Amino acid sequence: MKLFGREFVEGAFIEKKDGYEILWKVMKIDFGWKIYWKIKGFFSGLEILKINTGTFEIFPFFVLSKDMLIGLLSPTSEKVEIVKENNEISFILRSEDDSNNCLESSLIIINIENKKLLLERYKEWIIKENKIDSVKEIRISAEDYELFLNKDEINTKLENKVIIINDYIEEIEKKSINKLKERKNKIFAKTKNYLESLEVLDGYIIEGTIEENYIFHNLKYLLLLNCEDTFEYYWKHLFKNVVFENDPNFVERIINVNAFEKFWKFEYINNSKERILLEISWNEKQIKMEKIPFINIEKNSVLKDDGRIFNFYGGETK
């Protein structure tokens, strides 16, 4: 692992390069390391971190293997790209601004042999670093929201509405977004990078992968709008926490999650109060759904002559 082209070691470092200066700190945290950097001056592309590809999967703002997660902690003013070349993965900071910069940001390295815990620990750090609060399920009524089919239909004169744009925020003019924000509108849209859109969007139209949605579940308003097939419908349905008032379905409650190397298992209670086990294989695009009992012991209900029901339980718990 290389950090700014040097060996990865704990401590604080300053390095002067041609036209810019880098300060970085490597700090030990529980289960890993936090890396902070500050860069002054001009550069066009700068490699922050380089690792061997190993079994890492690449996501827009983090990489994940079965026992390690390396991820950015907050939106960056300049774009950080995660690039795979040959047998190496690099986090590259690209600057499009030719004036003198002063950029600071952080990333985290977490080392735990459990995919779910890696994502949860990462989520905790994102919360801490960005001082964000969790959100609860909301319902929005027809009078409160405006639904746009695409970016060209945006009316910037709207006020105090929930504006749902069925397009990527990255493709919408910043000017239009700022106008809508000034008029106290809440903006929901698709995004290519949940972390980068943290401050711009009030809510996301669910996109991306299960991992990204698992991290942002309860951190942002997540709205289900686009489902191309049954597979998409099921996994996206799990994460939504925004519902339209006329939606007859309650939000299903996830009660247990297990993440394995090749699949996820979600246990949830559906709107008919049934306990469902959903196994999702992301690579195979397959879903297995099974109704499971609430209890592990035997039960026998008897109606007595006086109309009372007696529920007998017993046997061995599993």
Next chain:
Amino acid sequence: MMELRYNPLTDEWVIVSAATQKRPVQPAKTQCPICPGGIEFPDTTYDLVAFENRFPSLMKNPPKIEGKNNRIFRKRESFGVCEVVVYTSQHDSSFPQMPLKQIEKLVDMWVDRTYELSKYDFVKNVFIFENRGKEVGASLPHPHGQIYAFPFIPKRIEAKINSMEKWYAENGKCVVCDVIENETKERIVRETDYFIAFVPFYARFPFEVHVYPKRHLSTMLEFSYEERKDFAKILKIITMKYDKLFDQEFPYMMMFFQAPFNTKNYSEIFHFHVEFNPPKRDKDKIKWMASVETGTWAFINPVIPEEAARMLREVEVEI
């Protein structure tokens, strides 16, 4: 006579039920109605059982109300369910004495009863509890608890919901999650993998203990299988500690607080929890729910919570 009457002074419903007067009080062991061979099980035995109370205060098919409602004197039919939950067929056992496996089965039964009762549209709250000992009005010594499936949200639970909503709005997180994060060692009685038990900073009773799941979940339906086993374990530990504290069968009220059903979704703000409210303030002394406590809901706790926690923590038990 069985009906719900509205109190406009406190905005709460009172359950009027003449049938409950007929409940047997402390019968002899040979007369125990819930032992195998007793009046409820004349020709059956059982492992665990939950059944509708012979002397209920709420019913699935309550009698029609008599007379007319008016603006001031409002009444409603007593929809609801009152169940007796018998933990074991062993009359002389008790919650702390029961094998852990039996308590694990009991937890499963509580989950299933919550699930079954929440299916009734009229049920707004499923309240699971145990009154242990004469000091808190237990009418039978045979190990058992009860469940009230209320058709309304009882006043104290409403107060909790209002406070939890307010905290969430002001702090952006569940109040119980916040308490767990900030709880200090001096009040913790015991911690397991998934639960924490402590004498709360705000304890009202001298040896009050609260049990909170570490993970945010709002009802028992959300317990994973591992959490159920762990829940059985921590309840056994706490009740064993209670019995060993003064070397006597320690009376208590054990109450489970779950988020409401069939109404607004409170799952984000409501954190499932258990309260043990024991009435003892010393080996031979009772902390009574007297005028101040009953009339005003203001409590005077004569034992410093941190000291009570230390005493309970130092009681060693093996399960």
